[in-house]
């Protein structure tokens with residue numbers, strides 16, 4: 001999906017909006033929303049959440065929005081002690097049917113962003129511990145090619161948090177609107 005987005009356009013919009021002064025980055029997490037986590041190389045991770053698996057199952061998906069830093073990075077793996085494994089997946093259309101495929105990683109463009117969201121890129125979670133579901137959250141280690149390992153707490157919930165509201169509300173940039181234009185749906 002990201003490849004369809006004009007890199008120059010994204011850089012233009014986000015270089016100003018995602019600076020250190022961006023009010024987005026200093027907002028505390030609201031109920032049901034993960035805190036904004038910043039890696040040592042300036043990646044900003046927000047909107048993390050994992051979907052509550054349907055009754056009795058232990059397989060689910062997890063999502064996150066990662067703002068790029070000043071250099072391109074790559075999300076190459078994810079893991080948690082409270083799962084048996086986490087795979088990086090994308091969704092492709094094959095013969096008109098949407099299907100999931102494992103991928104080696106996702107690029108995070110400098111000045112751009114990587115979004116994992118329902119019907120698109122996602123982390124596929126296998127063997128989720130019942131204790132994590134009961135606790136309503138899980139610590140997941142995200143592994144970046146340049147940014148190293150970063151632990152992020154994912155709330156476990158049935159619906160997406162209102163992660164885009166900060167972008168919509170503050171008027172400087174609008175990921176939600178841009179993403180719709182290259183959403184696979």
Ligand SMILES: [Cu+2]
Pocket residue numbers: 061089090100101122123124
């Ligand atoms: Cu999947």
